[in-house]
Amino acid sequence: MNQTLPHNPLTRFITDDESCWSIEQYQNQGGYQGFRKSLTLSQEQLLDTLKESNLRGRGGAGFPTGLKWSFVPRGDDAPSPRYLIVNADEMEPGTFKDRMLMEKTPHQIIEGLLIGAQTLGASIGYIFLRGDYYLAEKRLTKALQECRDANLLGENILGSGLDFDIHLHTSAGRYICGEETALINSMEGKRANPRAKPPFPQVAGLWGKPTIVNNVETFCNLPHIIHFGPQWFKDLGLNDDAGTKIFGVSGRVNHPGLWELPMGTPIRDIIEQHAGGMRDGYTLKGFLPGGGSTDFLVAEHLDIPMDYDTISKQGSRMGTGTIIILDDRYCPVAMVLNLIKFFAQESCGWCTPCRDGLPWAQVLLEKIEHGEGEPEDINQLEELCRFAAPGNTFCALAPGAVEPLQSALKYFREDFEAHINQACCPFHDKKRQGID
Ligand code: NAI
Structure with a gap:
C-alpha cells in the first residue's frame, strides 16, 4: 500500500498527548479534510462514494451504510428537516470501543456527521450518548463548542451555505434505547419501546421525519472514505469486508484492550498477538466474538477471519467485534x-x-x-x-x-x-x- 495512505484511519489521531481530542490537534493532523472535500462534491457523488466503499454499520448488525442512506428521500420535495443520530448508547456487554473513540477523537465523529449532513441535506444532528460516559460527554461538549467557534457548526458553515448543528442528548441508561426506534421514541419523550419496522427511520424516524441512525464507529469512518477514496477503504480489509475495525478482547488474557486492525484479521492474531494470549494457568474454552449477544465460538474457530460473513457462516455474529473470553476455570x-x-x-x-x-x-x-x-x-x-x-x-x-x-x-x-x-x-x- 502507498505509504502516504493511513492503514489505521480511526486511531491515527490518537496520541499520548493530553490534547489529542482538541480541534487544534485534530486539524493539525489532517482533520476536517474529508468534510472540506465533501463540500466540493454533489449529494449523488457522496452517496455513490459511500456505496462503493462497502462500509457496513459498525454497531453490530453490519447493514450496508450506503444502501441504508440511499433510502432517505432526497430532492426538493423531500420531507424536512432530516435528522442524523449517532447511536452512542454503547451498552452491549463487553463492548467499550465507542467510548474510546468519543473520549479520544470527538472531532472525528462530528466530521462524520458533517459529511452526513452534506450528503443527505440534514440540518440537525444528535449524539445519543450513554449516560455513564461522563468523560465522553465532557469532551464532546467541548468539541461541539470548538466547532461552533470555528464556524464548523451553525449557519453557512465555512461559507458553503450548509446549515447544521448537533445536540448532545444523554440517555437515561437503558439497553433498549440503543435499538434505533426505541432510541427515537426515547428522544421524543415517549417510553423506549421499539417501533414496528417498516417504516424504517430512513423514511419516517424522529418526529416522523427522515432519520439516519448509525453507530459512533460508522460515522468515524466517513471522513476517511471521502478523503482517501472508496478503493483505499476497500483495500484496507483483508477479504471482502472493507476497512478496518476496532476489535477488542476482555477476559483472562494478558493485555485486554482495543486495537484498530484490518477487517478479516484472524481471531487468533487478535487474541494471541494483540491481547497477549491467555494468562498463565488459564486455557481458552470459548469466546463470544462480538459482545454479550453473540453465539459462543470455540478453539477450533480461532483461525477464521473476523468479518461479518465468515463469523455468520460459523453460526455466530461479529456483532461489535469485541471478544469476550471464557476460560477453563470460569463456569x-x-x-x-x-x-x-x-x-x-x-x-x-x-x-x-x-x-x-x-x-x-x-x-x-x-x-x-x-x-x-x-x-x-x-x-x-x-x-x-x-x-x-x-x-x-x-x-x-x-x-x-x-x-x-x-x-x-x-x-x-x-x-x-x-x-x-x-x-x-x-x-x-x-x-x-x-x-x-
Ligand atoms: P437490524 O439488522 O434490524 O438493523 C440494522 C440497521 O439496518 C438499522 O439501521 C435498520 O434501519 C437498517 N435496516 C435493516 N433492514 C433494513 C431494510 N430492509 N430496509 C432499510 N433499512 C434496514 O439490527 P438492529 O436491531 O438495529 O441491531 C441489532 C444489532 O445491534 C445486533 O447485532 C447487536 O449486536 C447490536 N447491538 C449493539 C449494541 C452496542 O452497544 N453497540 C447494543 C445492542 C445491540
Whole structure:
C-alpha cells in the first residue's frame, strides 16, 4: 500500500498527548479534510462514494451504510428537516470501543456527521450518548463548542451555505434505547419501546421525519472514505469486508484492550498477538466474538477471519467485534446466567418471549448454577431459545440475549449436565480455594 495512505484511519489521531481530542490537534493532523472535500462534491457523488466503499454499520448488525442512506428521500420535495443520530448508547456487554473513540477523537465523529449532513441535506444532528460516559460527554461538549467557534457548526458553515448543528442528548441508561426506534421514541419523550419496522427511520424516524441512525464507529469512518477514496477503504480489509475495525478482547488474557486492525484479521492474531494470549494457568474454552449477544465460538474457530460473513457462516455474529473470553476455570453456566440476568432486566416488556421468556431462563439457570437443576431444565432452556428466535419477537433484544445460552448448551452441555448430576457448581470449590 502507498505509504502516504493511513492503514489505521480511526486511531491515527490518537496520541499520548493530553490534547489529542482538541480541534487544534485534530486539524493539525489532517482533520476536517474529508468534510472540506465533501463540500466540493454533489449529494449523488457522496452517496455513490459511500456505496462503493462497502462500509457496513459498525454497531453490530453490519447493514450496508450506503444502501441504508440511499433510502432517505432526497430532492426538493423531500420531507424536512432530516435528522442524523449517532447511536452512542454503547451498552452491549463487553463492548467499550465507542467510548474510546468519543473520549479520544470527538472531532472525528462530528466530521462524520458533517459529511452526513452534506450528503443527505440534514440540518440537525444528535449524539445519543450513554449516560455513564461522563468523560465522553465532557469532551464532546467541548468539541461541539470548538466547532461552533470555528464556524464548523451553525449557519453557512465555512461559507458553503450548509446549515447544521448537533445536540448532545444523554440517555437515561437503558439497553433498549440503543435499538434505533426505541432510541427515537426515547428522544421524543415517549417510553423506549421499539417501533414496528417498516417504516424504517430512513423514511419516517424522529418526529416522523427522515432519520439516519448509525453507530459512533460508522460515522468515524466517513471522513476517511471521502478523503482517501472508496478503493483505499476497500483495500484496507483483508477479504471482502472493507476497512478496518476496532476489535477488542476482555477476559483472562494478558493485555485486554482495543486495537484498530484490518477487517478479516484472524481471531487468533487478535487474541494471541494483540491481547497477549491467555494468562498463565488459564486455557481458552470459548469466546463470544462480538459482545454479550453473540453465539459462543470455540478453539477450533480461532483461525477464521473476523468479518461479518465468515463469523455468520460459523453460526455466530461479529456483532461489535469485541471478544469476550471464557476460560477453563470460569463456569459457563454462571457466565450465561450473568448475561441473561442483564438482558431480562433490560427488556422493555413489550413482547412475550422477551418479557416472560428471559426471566424464565434466568430462573432455570439459577436453579442449575445453585445445584438444584433437573435434566428437564436443559430441555426447557432449549425450548425458550426457540421461543425467542428472530421472527417471534418485536426487536433483536431477546434473539440476541439467547445466543450465548443456545451456543453454551451446544458447546458446554457437559458442564450444564455436571451441575445437575453433582447437584452443585463444579467450578465453585475452585473459586473458594482462591484459584479463581
Ligand atoms: P437490524 O439488522 O434490524 O438493523 C440494522 C440497521 O439496518 C438499522 O439501521 C435498520 O434501519 C437498517 N435496516 C435493516 N433492514 C433494513 C431494510 N430492509 N430496509 C432499510 N433499512 C434496514 O439490527 P438492529 O436491531 O438495529 O441491531 C441489532 C444489532 O445491534 C445486533 O447485532 C447487536 O449486536 C447490536 N447491538 C449493539 C449494541 C452496542 O452497544 N453497540 C447494543 C445492542 C445491540
